[in-house]
Amino acid sequence: MLQHTPSVPPHYGQRSSKASTDFIDCAGVTKVAACYLRISDPGDYIVAHGSVFPRALGDMVHGVPLLPHQVKVFLTIVLPGMGEYTIPCPTEHIETVANCEGSFVAWPKSLVGLGDPPVQTARHGDFSSCKSRPILGIRPTAPSSPVQDVVDRSSYVAFGPRCRELCQWLTRTSTLPTIGVILNPESMLYLEETELRMRPENICEFMRREEVDQTIIIVFLRLLHDHMMEQGIASVGLLCPENMAYVVDCGDRQRHWVLVVICLFENKVYFLNSIKSTGWHKKMKVKTFVNESWRLLWEQQMPA
Numbered sequence: 001m002l003q004h005t006p007s008v009p010p011h012y013g014q015r016s017s018k019a020s021t022d023f024i025d026c027a028g029v030t031k032v033a034a035c036y037l038r039i040s041d042p043g044d045y046i047v048a049h050g051s052v053f054p055r056a057l058g059d060m061v062h063g064v065p066l067l068p069h070q071v072k073v074f075l076t077i078v079l080p081g082m083g084e085y086t087i088p089c090p091t092e093h094i095e096t097v098a099n100c101e102g103s104f105v106a107w108p109k110s111l112v113g114l115g116d117p118p119v120q121t122a123r124h125g126d127f128s129s130c131k132s133r134p135i136l137g138i139r140p141t142a143p144s145s146p147v148q149d150v151v152d153r154s155s156y157v158a159f160g161p162r163c164r165e166l167c168q169w170l171t172r173t174s175t176l177p178t179i180g181v182i183l184n185p186e187s188m189l190y191l192e193e194t195e196l197r198m199r200p201e202n203i204c205e206f207m208r209r210e211e212v213d214q215t216i217i218i219v220f221l222r223l224l225h226d227h228m229m230e231q232g233i234a235s236v237g238l239l240c241p242e243n244m245a246y247v248v249d250c251g252d253r254q255r256h257w258v259l260v261v262i263c264l265f266e267n268k269v270y271f272l273n274s275i276k277s278t279g280w281h282k283k284m285k286v287k288t289f290v291n292e293s294w295r296l297l298w299e300q301q302m303p304a
Contacts, residue, residue: 049079
């Protein structure tokens with residue numbers, strides 16, 4: 001089977017600086033757990049994040065029995081630049097890391113690590129998304145230089161590995177005057193590729209929750225639109241706070257809906273869940289709410 005090699009070297013691959021003791025022991029996994037995945041060729045790179053499942057008698061993945069040295073993994077996120085690498089256990093239909101995104105896959109237990117990967121220095125240079133997520137690419141427009149972190153880790157860890165990888169790259173290229181953001185022309189039915197110019201400070205301000213620049217909003221809406229198209233979501237509404245009471249009183253009781261209001265300046269969140277029918281929840285810190293939202297989303301996406 002052919003080995004797929006990217007035309008440019010990956011920028012987010014992290015080599016292991018630890019011994020194999022940071023990987024899992026199948027016997028110790030008794031419930032679904034977050035994990036990160038490596039490939040052994042080349043260089044023991046971290047290529048993706050997902051969930052590892054405990055072994056059970058007769059376990060199969062896509063109709064193929066698991067081998068003793070393998071575990072069943074649900075691959076959630078392919079790290080930027082890692083999509084074209086061949087997975088350790090390729091099949092007839094699944095060969096590359098990108099093929100596995102959003103799917104179950106057999107993975108050698110020696111290449112599965114529990115929790116978050118060790119934080120290491122990202123490489124400098126061009127930044128581009130993996131082929132499996134071609135909606136957004138960010139590339140520097142001036143030579144990069146290493147600088148000390150300018151974004152506190154606690155401000156972005158809760159947003160997941162994709163955001164964390166971006167911030168690790170950003171904090172080492174903050175001397176750039178601008179960053180070119182390439183948007184997929186198919187998103188929101190644009191006829192040709194659109195490029196935005198974004199200052200690194202815009203991203204830093206957003207991650208510190210100080211200010212949201214319009215370029216951040218544009219990128220978010222484009223990505224949101226693409227996600228809606230993929231998931232078959234009809235619409236997402238934007239609501240003036242003055243109209244919240246009307247929505248609560250007249251909302252469709254036959255369908256599940258959640259109303260969320262985030263007040264960045266107050267650092268508070270208000271939300272109402274139609275299923276719980278408990279009225280307005282108490283105010284929560286934005287960071288607490290984001291963490292709780294990620295936890296609920298993760299639980300809803302986990303297979304039974």
